[in-house]
Amino acid sequence: MRTATAALVEEHWQAQERIGVRVAGQALVQWSRVNPHSLEESGAAWLALIRRERRRSRDQAAAFYRLYRALEAGHTVPPLSGEYVGETTTLGELREDRANQTDTIRTPEPDDDEEIRLDGFDWPKEPEEHHDRAAVASLVSQGPAKVRQRVDQADDGQARGRLDDGGFLQELEDAVDTAGRASAGAADREALRAGRDLIDQASKRDRRVVGWARVTDGNPCAWCAVLASRGAIYTSQVTAARGGRRKPKDSLDGRVRANRRPPVAREDLTRYHNGCHCQTVPVYSRNDFMTPQARAFDRQWQEVTRGMTGAEARRAWRRHIEASRGH
Template structure:
């Protein structure tokens, strides 16, 4: 991966992370208005406020992802696609103009580059429409299940627990306060995830219809879980068409012909590559070259995998990897 592309990919997940973190912070602050003693009323008001916030910031995530996609594609292929707005901008643009757009969307400082004047041709392309109703339903389900539903579950359990005694008992009230705090943190994580759905879904759907894309790769955030780090360590997953055309994984350097390292993982599925959990700020990016796609961080995780799981396969290897990653995060 070229240095300029690697830097842009890094900026992309960090910019998306900022959106998610800001939303999580606002969600947690607003959660204080949820009263467990009037859960239906206060929970409904909280949900309405949260859904408006998620919708607004989901659009911001989507706009930012589109600016990244246009610049990233230009750096990788010398061609880009029209703006997400649908505004006609002619048949060509420049790297400088694409960088200006990215800097505006990502709220970063624009540094002039020697190749800013390089002309980039626009390919014919129709951006996918956002499935707003589907995204709204997913957001509502996630927010309710991680927030008010958790509090309701705790209250219902208390109502049926005869040994508990009075609901104003000091021990119960402390447990209820802890349950409300836990639900607030969980719902903030859900809001983070639902907001980033906008940008992630845009890149996923756009890249599937982009004729220049030959595969995808997972890019981790700064502190990935074991599952995300494992996905990143696998490098590129190629489309069936590009693999049939000779775009499979390259032979590891120094390995004899026809042989690969014993504990090389099988290619990851796109379904797994685009799975995200609450608090995850990883991204999946399209690949435009049949060469092995590995960011510096992915190469490091690949090296660690080889060392940690040497002589292991299957569940044993995954358990060893999970212990390794969890210990490194402590």
């Protein structure tokens, strides 16, 4: 991966992370006003918050996609707004658009005047109703529903005689705090859903895309680190063009090493957990797609799991990553 592209990818996940962190903080404020007996009202307030930040995530993702594609493929696509801007643009204009969407100040680059041709392209529409349902279900299940369950247990007599017990009240308060943090994490993930989904769906219909790769945030979990360490996962068309299945990257003279990484499917790349700010990006070249961090994880996997296979290797890797994260 070129230095300029690697820097852009890192800036993208950081910009999306800022959205997630901001919405998580706002969700915590909303949580302090939750009444477990009126979840519909709580869900409506959360939904308004998530919708606003989803739009921001989607707009930022589109600006990133246009600039990233120009750098990687030498061509780009029209603006998300559908506004006609002619048949060409420049790298400078694409960088300016991205800076506006991310509220950042950009530094002029020597190649800002480079002309980039626009390919014909139809952006996928956001499935807003689907995203709304996912957001409400996620937020409610992660927080208010669990607290209401505890309250209902007290109301129906399962915990009768404990409502004035200090230990029970502390237990209930702890449950509320835990549920609030979980709901904030869900709000983070749901806000970023629109941007991630836009890149996923757009890249599936982009005729120049040959594969995808996972790019981690600065503090990935063990599974996300493995996904990143695999580099690119190529489309079936690219695999066919190469004459069949790709030879495992960690093979030697046809013999697969014992500590090979777990296989990764296309669907795995687009799964995210609460608090995860990793991203999946399209690949426009058949050359290996590896960020500096991905190469580091690749080396670490080989070292940490040497001589191991299966569950044993996964456990060793998880311990290594958790230790490096300070957990």
